[in-house]
Amino acid sequence: MANYLKATSENWIGRTSGDQLYLHEKIELLTPEQTPAGRHFSILGYACDEGVRRNQGRVGAANGPNSIRKMLGKMPNHLSESQKVYDFGDIQCDDGNMEACQELLSKTIGSLLDKGTFPIVLGGGHDVAYGHYNGIKQHLLSSNKLPSIGIINFDAHFDLRDDSFGSNSGTPFYQIANENEPFHYLCLGIRKDANDKKLFETAASLDVTYVMQNTFRIEFMNEIKTWIKAFLKKVNHVYVTIDMDGFSSAYAPGSSAASPMGFAPDIVLECLDTIISSEKLISVDIAEMNPVYDSDHQTAKLAASLVHHIIHRIMP
Ligand SMILES: N=CN[C@@H](CCC(=O)O)C(=O)O
Numbered sequence: 001m002a003n004y005l006k007a008t009s010e011n012w013i014g015r016t017s018g019d020q021l022y023l024h025e026k027i028e029l030l031t032p033e034q035t036p037a038g039r040h041f042s043i044l045g046y047a048c049d050e051g052v053r054r055n056q057g058r059v060g061a062a063n064g065p066n067s068i069r070k071m072l073g074k075m076p077n078h079l080s081e082s083q084k085v086y087d088f089g090d091i092q093c094d095d096g097n098m099e100a101c102q103e104l105l106s107k108t109i110g111s112l113l114d115k116g117t118f119p120i121v122l123g124g125g126h127d128v129a130y131g132h133y134n135g136i137k138q139h140l141l142s143s144n145k146l147p148s149i150g151i152i153n154f155d156a157h158f159d160l161r162d163d164s165f166g167s168n169s170g171t172p173f174y175q176i177a178n179e180n181e182p183f184h185y186l187c188l189g190i191r192k193d194a195n196d197k198k199l200f201e202t203a204a205s206l207d208v209t210y211v212m213q214n215t216f217r218i219e220f221m222n223e224i225k226t227w228i229k230a231f232l233k234k235v236n237h238v239y240v241t242i243d244m245d246g247f248s249s250a251y252a253p254g255s256s257a258a259s260p261m262g263f264a265p266d267i268v269l270e271c272l273d274t275i276i277s278s279e280k281l282i283s284v285d286i287a288e289m290n291p292v293y294d295s296d297h298q299t300a301k302l303a304a305s306l307v308h309h310i311i312h313r314i315m316p
C-alpha cells in the first residue's frame, strides 16, 4: 500500500526576514483535501525508489523530495503575496508496491489539476512519470478537454524498456505508449552509450523525436528551439519531466545513474523558457534525485534552481 506523508516544516528552514524574502517563509503546508482553487503552485513528493531497485539501479531517490525542498526553501522568493506555493507532502512507497504509489500519485495529481493548480512533483525514480501522466490524463478526461498530451523528457535515457516482465524506473514511457494513441514523446539529451539498440528501435517504431546529448548544447539552441516548437504545435498540453541523470555528473552527481557525459543546465533553462512561452505546460516533475550520491547538495540545489526558475517564469 502507498502511504501519504503530510508536509512538515522541518523541510522548510532558512534565513528569516519576516517579509517572505525566502521561499520557506512563503510556502504553506496543506493536505490535498485542503487544496484551494486557483492557479497556485502545488509541490508534491514522490518518495519512491522501488522502480530504481527493480531496474538494478542505485537506490536512495526516495529521499530526493526532501533534499530538494531543503534547498528550495533557502532560495529567495520573488513572487507576490497573492501568488501561492503549497507543499502537499509526499506519496511514499515503503513496502515495494510501486504500482499503488503510482495510482495514488495519479489520483492526487488529477485532483490538484481539477482545482486549477500547477503541480510540481519531486521524485523519486522515473516511474513517477507513469503515475504523473495518468493523473494529467484523468484530469483532462474528466473536464472533457481533448487529452492530447505531449511529453518532453530531459534525460540521458529513453526509459522505453519493455514492461512485459514488470514495470520499473526504465519502463514508464513504454507503458504510456502502449496505453495511448497517439503517443507524443520528445526526448532531449539521449546518450548513445546509455541506451541499447533495442531502445533506439523502440523509439523509432513509436515515432519518438529525440535530440542526442552531443547536440543538446547551447550552441545549437536555435535548431533545438525549432524542434521543440514543432513538437508543441502537435499537442494541446505538455507535461515536462526532468531526469537529473541527464545532466553531467559534474553538475548533478546525486542521481540514480551517474552520467559524466550529460548535458549542462543552461540549455535546459532555455528550453524551459520556450516551453513555458507556449502556455501549454500543464505539469512538471523532477526525477531520480538521489541524495546518497550528492556532493555539497549540488544536485539538490540544481533541482531546486530548476523549480525556482519554473515558478518565477510561469508567474513573473
Ligand atoms: N530511469 C532510469 N532508467 C535507466 C537507468 C540506467 C542505469 O541504471 O544506468 C534505464 O533503464 O535505462
Ligand SMILES: [Mn+2]
Pocket (backbone or CB within 6 Å): 126, 155, 157, 159, 243, 287
Ligand atoms: Mn529517466
Ligand SMILES: [Mn+2]
Pocket (backbone or CB within 6 Å): 155, 156, 157, 243, 245, 246, 257
Ligand atoms: Mn535517465
